[in-house]
Amino acid sequence: MGLTYADITLANALDVGLAQTGRAPKDSVRKIDVKALVDSGAYILTIDESIKTQLGLIVQETREIELADGSRSECEIVGPVDLYFKNRATTCRALVLPGATEVLLGAIPLEDLDVLIDPKSQQLIVNPARPYLAGTKVKWSGRAVRRDRRMATGNASATSATAQCRD
Secondary structure, eight states: OOOOEEEEEEEEHHHHHHHHTTSSOGGGOOEEEEEEEEOTTSOSEEEOHHHHHHHTOEEEEEEEEEOTTSOEEEEEEEEEEEEEETTEEEEEEEEEOTTOOSEEEOHHHHHHHTEEEETTTTEEEEOTTSSSSOOOOOOOOHHHHHHHHHHHHTOTTOOOOOOOOOO
């Protein structure tokens, strides 16, 4: 099996939010089109320092990481990043790997995009079971949500929480 690459767009999610609410012009959104290596063995989106700078991403934390060769390094986690692929979008954080030569698209954003790797064509594809709308599996217990809501509001008479989802 060969390598799979995907053309994706990355954008500063804070810029996108400002543009969506009319607080900034739409053409002020910092974004970049990149070819990413689809790496289901990686956990998160991995970018280099130049993409972090171009998008103006904020450092959220520093983590110790272990690379595939077993070496360890401290790296910045930045975000939020809006990630777009075909008719799919997700918001995630990114690991900044100094000296990285390509963007890695890891398992967490892949899952959230509801996309699949087609090994035969070596392409990233939209899930054919849900071609128009991404799907997400959620374990939800209405009872737990109601209890948490009553506790959070201090109102014992609050008996229901509303969740609106489409199947």
